[in-house]
Amino acid sequence: MPILTKDEAYALLKKVISYSKADECEVNIGGGDSANIRYARNSVSTSGVISQNSLVISSAYGKKVGTATINEFDDASLEKVVRRSEELAQLAPENPEFVSFLGPQTYQEAKNFVPATAAITPKMRADLVAQSLQVAKEGKAVAAGFLEDSVGYSAMMNSKGLFAYNTATGTNFSVTVRTEDGKGSGYATRGYNDITKLDTKTATQIATQKATSSVTAKAIEPGKYTVILEPAAAAVLLERIIFGLDARTADEGRSFLSKPGGATRLGEKMVDERVNIYSDPWNADLPTSPWTGDGRPQEKTMWIEKGVVKNLTYSRYWAEKKGVKATPFPDGIIMEGGTKSLEELIKGTKKGVLVTRLWYIRDVDPQSLLLTGLTRDGTFYIENGKIQYPIKNFRFNESPVIMLNNLEELGKVERTVSVESNANYLLPPMKIRDFTFTSLSDAV
Amino acid sequence: MKRRDFIQIAGMSAGAMILPFTSFGESVDPMRLLDPLMDTAEKKKLADIALNTTKSLGATYTDVRIGRYLNQFVSTREKKVQGIANTESFGVGIRVIVNGTWGFAATNNVTADGMKKTAERAVAIAKANSKFQKQPVQLAPTPAYGEVSWKTPIKKNGFEVPVKEKVDLLMATNARALEKGASFINSQIFMVNEQKYFASSEGSYIDQDIYRILPGFNVTVTDKASGTFKNRSSFSSPVGMGYEYLDARPEDKIQSPGDIILYNKSYDIIEDAGMAAEQAKQILAAKSVEPGKYDLVLEPSHLWLTIHESVGHPTELDRVLGYEANYAGTSFLTLDKWQSKNFKFGSEIVNIKADKTEVGSLGAVGYDDEGVKCKQWDIIKDGVLVNYQAIRDQVGIIGQKESHGCCYSQSWADVQFQRMANISLQPGKNDLTPAQMIAGVEKGIYIVKDSSFSIDQQRYNFQFGGVLFFEIKEGKIAGMLKDVAYQANTQDFWNSCAAICDKRDYRLGGAFNDGKGQPGQSNAVSHGSATARFNGVNVINTGRTI
Numbered sequence: 005m006p007i008l009t010k011d012e013a014y015a016l017l018k019k020v021i022s023y024s025k026a027d028e029c030e031v032n033i034g035g036g037d038s039a040n041i042r043y044a045r046n047s048v049s050t051s052g053v054i055s056q057n058s059l060v061i062s063s064a065y066g067k068k069v070g071t072a073t074i075n076e077f078d079d080a081s082l083e084k085v086v087r088r089s090e091e092l093a094q095l096a097p098e099n100p101e102f103v104s105f106l107g108p109q110t111y112q113e114a115k116n117f118v119p120a121t122a123a124i125t126p127k128m129r130a131d132l133v134a135q136s137l138q139v140a141k142e143g144k145a146v147a148a149g150f151l152e153d154s155v156g157y158s159a160m161m162n163s164k165g166l167f168a169y170n171t172a173t174g175t176n177f178s179v180t181v182r183t184e185d186g187k188g189s190g191y192a193t194r195g196y197n198d199i200t201k202l203d204t205k206t207a208t209q210i211a212t213q214k215a216t217s218s219v220t221a222k223a224i225e226p227g228k229y230t231v232i233l234e235p236a237a238a239a240v241l242l243e244r245i246i247f248g249l250d251a252r253t254a255d256e257g258r259s260f261l262s263k264p265g266g267a268t269r270l271g272e273k274m275v276d277e278r279v280n281i282y283s284d285p286w287n288a289d290l291p292t293s294p295w296t297g298d299g300r301p302q303e304k305t306m307w308i309e310k311g312v313v314k315n316l317t318y319s320r321y322w323a324e325k326k327g328v329k330a331t332p333f334p335d336g337i338i339m340e341g342g343t344k345s346l347e348e349l350i351k352g353t354k355k356g357v358l359v360t361r362l363w364y365i366r367d368v369d370p371q372s373l374l375l376t377g378l379t380r381d382g383t384f385y386i387e388n389g390k391i392q393y394p395i396k397n398f399r400f401n402e403s404p405v406i407m408l409n410n411l412e413e414l415g416k417v418e419r420t421v422s423v424e425s426n427a428n429y430l431l432p433p434m435k436i437r438d439f440t441f442t443s444l445s446d447a448v
Numbered sequence: 449m450k451r452r453d454f455i456q457i458a459g460m461s462a463g464a465m466i467l468p469f470t471s472f473g474e475s476v477d478p479m480r481l482l483d484p485l486m487d488t489a490e491k492k493k494l495a496d497i498a499l500n501t502t503k504s505l506g507a508t509y510t511d512v513r514i515g516r517y518l519n520q521f522v523s524t525r526e527k528k529v530q531g532i533a534n535t536e537s538f539g540v541g542i543r544v545i546v547n548g549t550w551g552f553a554a555t556n557n558v559t560a561d562g563m564k565k566t567a568e569r570a571v572a573i574a575k576a577n578s579k580f581q582k583q584p585v586q587l588a589p590t591p592a593y594g595e596v597s598w599k600t601p602i603k604k605n606g607f608e609v610p611v612k613e614k615v616d617l618l619m620a621t622n623a624r625a626l627e628k629g630a631s632f633i634n635s636q637i638f639m640v641n642e643q644k645y646f647a648s649s650e651g652s653y654i655d656q657d658i659y660r661i662l663p664g665f666n667v668t669v670t671d672k673a674s675g676t677f678k679n680r681s682s683f684s685s686p687v688g689m690g691y692e693y694l695d696a697r698p699e700d701k702i703q704s705p706g707d708i709i710l711y712n713k714s715y716d717i718i719e720d721a722g723m724a725a726e727q728a729k730q731i732l733a734a735k736s737v738e739p740g741k742y743d744l745v746l747e748p749s750h751l752w753l754t755i756h757e758s759v760g761h762p763t764e765l766d767r768v769l770g771y772e773a774n775y776a777g778t779s780f781l782t783l784d785k786w787q788s789k790n791f792k793f794g795s796e797i798v799n800i801k802a803d804k805t806e807v808g809s810l811g812a813v814g815y816d817d818e819g820v821k822c823k824q825w826d827i828i829k830d831g832v833l834v835n836y837q838a839i840r841d842q843v844g845i846i847g848q849k850e851s852h853g854c855c856y857s858q859s860w861a862d863v864q865f866q867r868m869a870n871i872s873l874q875p876g877k878n879d880l881t882p883a884q885m886i887a888g889v890e891k892g893i894y895i896v897k898d899s900s901f902s903i904d905q906q907r908y909n910f911q912f913g914g915v916l917f918f919e920i921k922e923g924k925i926a927g928m929l930k931d932v933a934y935q936a937n938t939q940d941f942w943n944s945c946a947a948i949c950d951k952r953d954y955r956l957g958g959a960f961n962d963g964k965g966q967p968g969q970s971n972a973v974s975h976g977s978a979t980a981r982f983n984g985v986n987v988i989n990t991g992r993t994i
Contacts, residue, residue, distance in 0.1 A: 042966050044771040048580040050863050051573060052552055071533075075556060097529045097615065126576060137580070148773035150966040180774040186782075189773075256632060257670035257677055260994060264675035363777075366902045368913060368933060371676060372992035376911050376933070378904045399902070399909055399935065405994045442988060443935045445909035446780070 007036060007157045010169045016077065017161035023086040026063035026093060028163045030105045032297065033059045036156020039124075041133050044148035046140055048133065063089040067102040070095070101321040105162040106299045114170050115291035118198040121173035122155040129153070132204045136179055139208040145215055147208060149179035153199055160299055168295045175199045176421055176428075180381060181211040182448075183219055188394075189448050190214025191361050191381035193236055195421040195428040197291060214360060214382035221394040223444055224385060230356035230412065231439040232349050232386070235420035235431040237362045237379075241404040242431065243422055244365070244373060246281075246337050249307060251316035251326070260373040260405060261313065269313050275408035277311040283334030289419055290430050292335035300332045307334070311408075341417040341432025349415045349435050351389040356435070358384040358391060362400075365424050373403045378445055397448075398441035410437045482607060485516060485538065486558070488645065488655050492595075494540075494563050495647035501567035502544045502649070507574070509545040509587060509649055510567075511818060514558060515860035516643040520607060523636040524618045526626065530634075532611055539860040542567050546574035548584025550841075552863040587840040588851045590820045592651030598814025599657040601807060602690025606639045606661055609691050617694065621721045625667050628725035631677070635665035635721070637694075638960070640972075644817070652819040660810055660972055661693055662686035662960055663717055669728035678930075680728040681915055683749060683897060684715045686960045686972065688810045702955075705886050705894055706918040706925050710749060712955050713808060727916060734928040737917070739989045743892035743946075744934060744982045745885055750914050751873070752957025752975035753898035758938040759793075759800055760871040760975065762907035763827050765838040765846065775966050777905025780938070781833060783846070791833045794942030799874040800828035802837055804853055809870045809974035810958045811854075817864040820853035827871065831943075839866045858969040867969075868962060872976035876948035882979040885947055892920035893932060893987065898957065900933065911935045913990070931991035941982060949978035 008016065013033060020031045035057030042050045062071045063086070070092025074085040133151055140147035153175040161167045178193040191214065192207040233241075254261035254268040261269045284304040285292045294302050298320065306314040315331050323330030350358060365377035379397045386392065415433035422429065495512040502510040521533040539556035540563065551574025555566040618635045625633040642658040664682040671677065687693050696716035704710050709723060746754065761767060762779040770778055785791035794800075804811050804822035815821055818840055826834050836846060839855040857864035886894060900913030917929040936944075958974035 040967060042774075043580070044773055045769070047582045048577045049771055050550065050552065050865075051577055052554075052863060053569070053573070054554065054861060056556075073535075096532065099530075100528055101530075130576065130579075134580075146770060146773075148770060150774055152967065178774055182770070182773060182778075186778075191774075257672055257675065258632065258668050258679075262670075262675050262677070264673060266672045266675075363905060364902045366900050368900045368911075368990045369931070369992065370679070372994045374990055374992050376900065376902045378902070378909065380905055397904065397909075399904075399911060401911075401933075401988065401990065403992055403994055406992065443909060443911075443986070445904045446937070447777075447904035447906035447908050 007155065007171065008159065013157070013159035013169055014167060017159060017167070020059070020061060020082050020086060021161055021163055023083045024063060024163060026090050027065050028105050029061060029063045030160065030162035031059065031061045032158065032160040034156060034158035036154060038152060038154035039129060040150065040152035041129055042150050043133060043137065046137055046147055059085065061085055061089045063093045064102065065093050067098045067100060068093050068096045069099055069102055103320040103324055105164050106166055108165045109168070109295070109299060109301050111168060111294040111301050112286065114294045115286055115288070116173070116197050116293060117171040118173045121153060121175060121197065121199040124153055124199055132202065136204040136208040139205055139212055140181055143212040143216065145181045145183055145212050147179055147181050149177070151177045162299065166299045168299055170293050170295065172293065173197050175202055176426060177202055177204060177207065178421070179208050179211050181208060181215045183215050187448060188215040188219035189381045190218060193421045193423065195419060218382045218394040221396045223396045226398055226441040226443050228438045228440055230353065230435065230437045232346070232353065232356060232358050233434045233436065234346065234360045235418050235433055236423065237359045238431050238434050239420050239422040239429050240362050240365045240377070240424045241375060241407060242339065243337070243425060243427060243429070244375060245404050246307070246334070248373065249317045251318045252322045254316060260371065261316070270316055272313060273311045274313050274405060275308065275311045276411040278411060278414065279308050279311050279408050280340040281308040281337060282306045283337055285335060287336065287338060287430065290336040290338060290428060296332040300330060302332060302335060305331060305334060336428065338430040339417070339432060341414040344413070344415045346415055346433045349413060349433055350386055350391060353386045353389060353435065356386040357395065358386055361423065363423065368401060373405050374401060375403065376401045378447070397445040399443045399445060400440055401442045402440045407436050407439065412437050491645040492647065492653055494558065494560065495645070497560050497563040498542050498567040499647065499649050501564050502542070502571055505568065505571040507544040507546050507571055507649070511543050511646065511648040513541045513817060513857065513860055514645040515539065515541070517859055518607065518641040520639045521636065522611060522614045522618065523634070524615070524622060525634045526622055526632065527619070529615055537859060540566065541857065541860045541863065542570045543863060544570045544574050545585050546571050547578035547581070549574045549578035549581045550585060551575070551577060554861040585841050586844055588843045588849055590650070590840065590851060593654060593819070593821070594651065595653045597655040600659040600688055600812065602659050603692040604690045606691035607641060617717065621665060621717050624718050625721040625725045628722045629669065629729055630667045630725035631670040632668040633665055633721065638662040646815065646817065646819050648819050654815045654819055656814055658813055659690055660686060660688050660960065661691065663694055663715065665717070665721055665724070667721065667724040667728050669725065669732060671732055676732060678728050678731040680724040680731065681897065682717065682724065683710055683720050684717065685749070685957050686810055687808055687956065688812050689808055704747070705883055706916065708896065708916065710747070730928050731930055734930040736991050737929045737932045737987060737989050739987055741984045742987050743889045744985045745882065745889060745892055745894040745920065745979060746982065747894070747896045747979050748953070748955040748977045749897045749957050750895045751977045751980060753901055754912055755871055755873055755975045755977060756959070756962070756973065757901060757903045758907055758910055758941065759827065760868045760973070762938070763836050764866055764868060765836040765842050766866045768836060769842065769845065772964065776964050780906045780908050786833050786836065789832070792831055792943065793828050793833045793939060794831045795945045796831045797876060797948055798828055798831045798942055798945050800871060801825065801874060802827050802852065802869040802871050804869045806870055806974070806976070809956055810960070810972035811870040811974055816853045816855040817857050818855040820851045820855065822853045825852060837866060837869055842866065856971055858971065862969050865965060867964065867971040868973045870974045870976070873948065873980065875951040875954045875978040878950065880947060880949045882949055882953060885949060885979060885981055886920055886925065887923040889920045889981065890922055893929065894918040894920055894925065908937055909935070910938065931989045932987060933990050934985045934987050936985050941985065944983045944985065945980055946983045947981040949980070951978065953978035
């Protein structure tokens with residue numbers, strides 16, 4: 005089934021709702037095409053194209069809810085899926101946390117669909133990969149990379165009159181370039197809604213440059229260092245704060261946002277006052293969906309303003325219980341930065357470590373949000389404002405909360421991709437003092 | 449469909465190394481999970497359509513995987529049922545070699561027409577990709593098995609157990625934890641059934657029916673006054689068994705040092721939840737560890753994850769060769785180390801086997817996802833690296849003529865590739881119990897159950913946490929510790945292995961969700977060991993105040 009237009013989605017969902025006999029029901033539909041090319045050892049290893057469409061219906065009798073899914077869209081199938089969700093609801097135990105579906109909402113026009121991405125051809129995709137492979141070949145290096153793009157739509161309607169529709173496109177690209185002797189490695193990643201912005205050649209050149217300049221890395225003692233985190237490295241730490249913004253967990257006393265006596269840090273200064281973190285679905289460089297899967301409108305929301313925790317995320321149930329606004333989990337995160345380039349940040353650093361990528365990030369202690377992980381694909385020692393030499397990789401143990409309290413300086417914001425979650429962010433490079441490296445790694 | 453599901457379908461989903469459980473397929477009526485849907489004769493007929501189509505288009509090899517993947521997930525918290533999900537995913541994946549190049553396409557339209565069109569797409573993709581191909585794919589030979597079948601040897605099919613029985617069991621579990629002082633508990637039962645039909649152009653038609661189950665919980669105890677909290681996860685393991693795993697048989701309970709109870713091939717979830725609440729309170733009050741060197745006594749419920757990360761992954765041949773360089777990484781176990789025949793991976797008592805046949809393990813199947821009959825083989829013998837894990841298109845690179853049979857795809861929609869077999873540390877040859885082992889330790893820590901884990905992309909440097917930590921002083925358990933993590937270099941660590949308990953203490957741990965590949969795929973794998981001792985390992989203190 006092709007991507008449905010707004011009118012087609014409206015008509016189809018209206019029909020599904022008309023079959024409902026439950027107290028209330030809600031239907032989500034979505035689908036699209038995604039394609040990818042994977043390469044390694046300077047050659048394509050796998051590629052695939054996946055087309056999927058699916059419809060989910062939730063029917064409720066009182067607080068008993070049943071959900072059913074289908075990927076056939078003829079009238080008989082649609083009626084069947086409605087009946088099945090109703091049967092499942094009748095069989096289900098009561099869910100005391102069920103909240104009646106949301107009524108009609110108003111959404112602003114979305115900006116996250118780019119026709120050029122939707123119009124990508126297999127040849128364009130292959131050319132983008134060929135350009136990357138060419139750079140590696142010329143640099144006598146070995147490239148491994150992954151390019152994926154997607155185009156899709158989502159729509160929802162419920163028996164209370166809510167209707168929402170959105171289309172989206174996206175592309176993520178990453179490449180690891182290693183020297184032929186395996187002594188140097190470099191990485192670059194890019195994410196866009198508009199695939200015409202993707203320059204695989206330049207990205208691969210940057211990765212190649214990092215690979216060749218990271219050969220003959222020296223070992224320096226682990227300990228506390230001033231670090232400059234490139235946006236891709238900062239992303240994997242910062243996103244852990246965002247993932248942990250759930251109000252319920254904090255209220256229950258089992259979050260880094262919980263305080264002695266049962267209170268939370270909401271409204272309190274938690275990090276350096278230069279830290280401002282927000283989400284904005286209409287940001288031109290990081291547009292996201294204007295609504296969530298349960299129909300709540302996404303709004304521009306401040307999460308941390310001048311170091312103060314301004315908002316937490318709420319499920320509709322918890323918000324109702326607490327008598328507050330049900331602020332949904334954000335889709336795109338933006339952190340304000342400064343005006344300096346990465347080079348200027350390095351220039352102003354007497355002694356420090358440049359970290360281009362962090363890897364295998366795991367929680368060590370949820371109480372303090374202590375994380376561990378390693379540097380990867382190019383780590384460099386800085387002295388007197390210059391990169392002096394490549395250094396061996398470190399393991400770190402650090403909390404992003406402590407890290408944002410030890411903030412020295414922020415650079416210019418750019419769009420980056422988290423290697424851990426694949427989420428896209430707008431983040432600045434960050435200069436942080438007393439970042440804790442606890443051991444050395446021989447990995448290249 | 450939720451927005452997040454849309455993102456996953458669009459292929460932009462997250463991929464960590466141990467993956468979060470993501471989308472499982474379509475939601476269905478629980479009774480549908482017992483419906484056979486399509487018989488093998490019909491599957492063979494459809495598979496032959498694809499095989500004939502690709503052959504006529506010039507494919508030199510084709511395999512067809514018609515797969516039906518069923519899941520049931522029952523989740524609760526405290527006194528509430530949070531969710532009951534029954535999902536089904538049915539479709540076919542067709543893989544071909546044309547012009548020496550792989551091509552793959554998949555569809556959920558499992559009809560004659562769907563087979564034909566998807567087969568044509570797979571061939572077209574192979575042809576397009578062959579422009580980039582530097583060396584043609586070569587497959588190690590495997591016998592044609594004709595029409596054969598295999599089934600996980602389960603005693604009780606969990607999908608036949610009424611959902612109410614599962615809800616009642618979890619409610620009793622939660623009640624016990626709350627009664628013993630838990631502030632919160634989340635509990636769940638997760639069941640998997642893979643019905644896989646494999647057909648190849650070489651003459652194998654393999655029908656398999658595979659079962660796995662993962663019951664478990666997480667208990668949290670909070671101290672409101674100080675604003676602190678501790679978690680204690682369940683001591684269950686995911687297993688390749690039926691619902692009989694939840695029978696709580698007394699003979700499978702193991703009274704262990706530190707006055708704790710552990711479980712082997714049968715699990716008592718209610719009893720464990722009560723102990724979890726009590727132990728979480730003890731962890732809150734435990735002494736914070738003094739960092740330094742300790743002799744570690746690692747229990748199988750903990751050691752499995754260290755084996756997984758530091759032995760399982762670096763011995764995957766595709767990683768060694770660089771195929772995973774952009775994501776999971778490469779390996780320090782380069783081919784020259786293997787070729788030397790004397791690379792001392794560990795001490796002489798370290799013997800590690802790869803295995804796809806061990807009964808009750810997550811990796812056990814009759815045949816892998818490219819039709820190779822499964823087996824067991826040595827990876828580390830008397831401390832020396834002797835082999836890797838490899839599949840048909842790569843095993844020739846290390847001069848071997850037979851695939852190891854560890855090819856796997858998480859679904860019909862994903863292309864199969866090398867995935868980890870069960871990798872297990874063999875028990876010690878001399879009689880030794882954990883209590884006897886602890887009696888010989890002067891300054892050490894006894895660690896139970898896995899928790900935090902992280903390792904570099906070539907598998908040299910790792911850090912592991914745990915759930916329970918007992919201080920060992922002069923051969924005796926001297927109370928509980930907290931804030932413990934150990935860091936080591938893989939080769940140093942395995943060479944510090946000083947003793948391994950005997951086979952009476954051998955048990956399996958494992959994970960449902962080992963991640964690898966781009967787009968990411970999940971693999972279920974078990975790791976067996978007996979309690980083992982590692983001397984002089986660096987322990988750090990992870991306590992921080994924010």
